[in-house]
Amino acid sequence: MISYEPLFNTLxxxxxxxxxxLNANLFSSRTAAKFRKGESVQLSTIETLCKYLDAPIEKVVRIE
Known part of the structure; x- marks a missing residue:
């Protein structure tokens, strides 16, 4: 199971x-909904977030 709790904590x-x-055009509203629902997103999106937030992947996603 994927958890984006680390992302919300980092934010x-x-x-x-x-x-x-979303307003910074990092991803679409559909992808934002996936984060809220805990659904899978592309690894490139995770990479973009990590770079934008200047955070390691552990601060964005966790596999449970």
Missing amino acids: EEKDAKLIDL
């Missing part, structure tokens, strides 16, 4: 929200 630490990433 909270950086005083940001998922909508801020």
Whole structure:
């Protein structure tokens, strides 16, 4: 199972929200919905987030 809890925790630490990433055109609204629902997203999207947030992958996604 995929968990994006680390992403939401990282966003909270950086005083940001998922909508801020969406507004920065990092991904589509459909992908944002996938994050909220805990569904799979492309690894390239995870890579983009890691680079944008300057965070390791562990701060974005966790496999449970």
